[in-house]
Amino acid sequence: MNTVTRLLRDFFVSLQLTVVLLILSLVLVFVATLDQVNLGIWAVQEKYFRSLFVMWTAPGTGLALPVFPGGYLIGSLLLLNLVFAHIYRFQLTWKKLGIQLAHAGIILLLIGELLTGLLQQDSYLRLDTGETKSFSESQRGMELAILDLTNPAYDEVVAVPESVIAEKGLIQHPKLPFKVRIQGYHPNATMQRREQAPGAAPTLATAGIGTQIALVPLPITYKTDERNMPAVYAEVLGTEGSLGIWLLSPALGMPQTFSYQNRNFQLTLRSTRYYRPFTVQLLKFTHDKYPGTEIPKNFASRVRVKSDDKQTDREVLIFMNNPLRYGGYTFYQAGYENNDQTSILQVVRNPGWLIPYVSCIMMGLGLCIQFGFHLTGFIRKRSAVT
Amino acid sequence: MSLRRFPTQTMVVLLVMLITGCKDREITAYRAPKDAAQPVPGSPVGMANTNDLPPGHPPIGGTPATTPADASAPMAGAQMRGGGGIPVVTEGNAITWAAPTHWIAKPNGAVRKGSYTVPGDGGATADLSITAFPGDTGGLFANVNRWRGQVGLAPIAESELQGSLEHLDTNGFHIEIVTLAGTSNSLLGAIVPFNGQTWFFKLAGPAAIITKEKAGFRDFLRTVKPAQL
Numbered sequence: 001m002n003t004v005t006r007l008l009r010d011f012f013v014s015l016q017l018t019v020v021l022l023i024l025s026l027v028l029v030f031v032a033t034l035d036q037v038n039l040g041i042w043a044v045q046e047k048y049f050r051s052l053f054v055m056w057t058a059p060g061t062g063l064a065l066p067v068f069p070g071g072y073l074i075g076s077l078l079l080l081n082l083v084f085a086h087i088y089r090f091q092l093t094w095k096k097l098g099i100q101l102a103h104a105g106i107i108l109l110l111i112g113e114l115l116t117g118l119l120q121q122d123s124y125l126r127l128d129t130g131e132t133k134s135f136s137e138s139q140r141g142m143e144l145a146i147l148d149l150t151n152p153a154y155d156e157v158v159a160v161p162e163s164v165i166a167e168k169g170l171i172q173h174p175k176l177p178f179k180v181r182i183q184g185y186h187p188n189a190t191m192q193r194r195e196q197a198p199g200a201a202p203t204l205a206t207a208g209i210g211t212q213i214a215l216v217p218l219p220i221t222y223k224t225d226e227r228n229m230p231a232v233y234a235e236v237l238g239t240e241g242s243l244g245i246w247l248l249s250p251a252l253g254m255p256q257t258f259s260y261q262n263r264n265f266q267l268t269l270r271s272t273r274y275y276r277p278f279t280v281q282l283l284k285f286t287h288d289k290y291p292g293t294e295i296p297k298n299f300a301s302r303v304r305v306k307s308d309d310k311q312t313d314r315e316v317l318i319f320m321n322n323p324l325r326y327g328g329y330t331f332y333q334a335g336y337e338n339n340d341q342t343s344i345l346q347v348v349r350n351p352g353w354l355i356p357y358v359s360c361i362m363m364g365l366g367l368c369i370q371f372g373f374h375l376t377g378f379i380r381k382r383s384a385v386t
Numbered sequence: 387m388s389l390r391r392f393p394t395q396t397m398v399v400l401l402v403m404l405i406t407g408c409k410d411r412e413i414t415a416y417r418a419p420k421d422a423a424q425p426v427p428g429s430p431v432g433m434a435n436t437n438d439l440p441p442g443h444p445p446i447g448g449t450p451a452t453t454p455a456d457a458s459a460p461m462a463g464a465q466m467r468g469g470g471g472i473p474v475v476t477e478g479n480a481i482t483w484a485a486p487t488h489w490i491a492k493p494n495g496a497v498r499k500g501s502y503t504v505p506g507d508g509g510a511t512a513d514l515s516i517t518a519f520p521g522d523t524g525g526l527f528a529n530v531n532r533w534r535g536q537v538g539l540a541p542i543a544e545s546e547l548q549g550s551l552e553h554l555d556t557n558g559f560h561i562e563i564v565t566l567a568g569t570s571n572s573l574l575g576a577i578v579p580f581n582g583q584t585w586f587f588k589l590a591g592p593a594a595i596i597t598k599e600k601a602g603f604r605d606f607l608r609t610v611k612p613a614q615l
């Protein structure tokens with residue numbers, strides 16, 4: 001073994017590294033908790049935990065500098081540290097079985113968290129009583145959806161995520177006979193009727209309802225009970241030149257439409273949609289409250305799940321702590337609105353959901369075995385003395 | 387497993403991170419069933435629909451930056467009711483009232499049936515809350531002393547209770563009213579037993595506002611009635 005390898009090995013198997021990493025994670029959690037006041041929970045998760053480094057932008061420069069290891073870096077190093085220490089000190093003896101099992105459980109737990117962070121997808125399914133939907137929507141993610149409505153049976157959709165729109169570039173796709181240039185993008189904005197805002201800046205829009213609207217950009221909100229309402233100016237470029245610039249925003253409440261080459265198109269800025277190969281219909285929503293208060297006691301949604309391949313058609317009752325698990329997704333009762341006429345289900349896809357359960361069983365079993373060995377050894381020793 | 391494989395493993399982990407990190411930057415194309423026709427929401431109350439939007443177009447703007455994103459939040463619509471002398475009907479237990487026009491309705495939260503900000507001079511405000519609980523909630527005496535404690539007054543003896551109350555008979559209700567001038571804050575409270583429940587109307591805030599609103603509070607209590615009347 002050469003010197004570099006030995007140094008690396010000593011570094012990764014050392015207990016000092018474990019202690020340093022645990023202290024770093026303590027500091028990270030502490031600072032992130034304090035910063036929730038400024039950023040809110042989801043921005044804190046992205047900035048501190050779901051990143052390799054915590055970045056800090058030097059005031060006035062726009063230059064982002066890494067100032068502290070992020071959750072992914074600390075977690076990955078902890079995982080490596082644990083795995084290497086495990087391998088290095090591994091002894092295949094019955095006596096060590098408990099400790100090996102407990103450590104393997106922790107390793108599995110860390111891997112599970114990494115998988116969850118990378119692969120978990122959260123969205124919401126909002127259903128009015130009687131309504132059927134085959135898609136759920138992202139809570140925060142937005143997309144520019146370009147729909148070809150020509151076929152009466154279905155829509156051809158091209159969905160552009162907000163991160164691409166934010167670059168204000170040229171968007172093209174083989175399914176579109178035109179290109180779309182983003183002429184303006186505001187991550188949060190409110191809008192007014194133009195005649196009610198005489199001093200407003202001139203609009204970029206040349207077509208659709210946007211010509212009558214004055215746009216007022218707002219700072220991005222990080223509060224958990226508020227949401228950003230983005231707005232874009234999208235210019236459609238056909239082979240003959242510009243077809244017009246449309247203002248798009250979820251605040252408009254309506255998509256914009258136009259025709260090109262005898263096909264009907266629709267432009268809309270909406271919450272990112274995730275379509276599924278099955279439909280969910282809300283049959284009934286119940287909402288009980290504690291007497292004398294508005295505090296919810298129980299909410300429950302009776303839904304009907306129908307798969308596109310007609311293999312499944314069943315009714316399920318979803319209520320608190322009793323989600324529906326179907327097709328790799330978990331549907332939790334998350335809320336209600338619209339005078340109890342609308343039920344909101346949280347839809348979670350987490351391929352690694354079983355890992356924490358397995359790892360906890362492994363850790364519990366490992367500790368039982370470890371302490372069991374100690375106990376029997378102790379009892380044997382004591383009975384030998386007496 | 388040899389430790390020499392470390393760089394390979396790290397590369398694999400980093401590669402997985404990078405690949406999955408790029409996931410939300412893809413433009414996707416798919417075929418989707420047509421959306422059901424969306425019902426067009428009406429204009430918010432009090433907003434004249436005099437614009438020249440296309441027929442069927444919903445109102446522009448809405449409440450973008452303040453739209454509750456928290457799905458479990460109570461209905462946003464609850465914040466709009468009340469105020470302006472518009473009668474307010476609570477669900478289920480059916481008591482109505484009409485708040486004076488200068489009171490500003492605010493969200494009820496989890497416990498309140500009605501909630502208003504009562505503005506005073508120089509930006510000062512008082513808080514009016516309407517709550518209801520089953521039973522007699524400990525009785526008049528306990529509740530008056532509870533309110534006294536809230537404005538920093540010492541409790542009274544049961545024999546002094548009747549002397550501290552005013553009465554108002556209106557719309558079939560017998561309402562007990564109590565006026566408490568505390569050290570920093572004052573309080574006007576009314577207790578209304580109805581249908582096995584006890585309703586509390588409490589106006590609390592700076593003494594200047596409470597004194598000014600006293601007559602208005604009594605007038606307000608006269609608008610309180612069972613919903614079916």
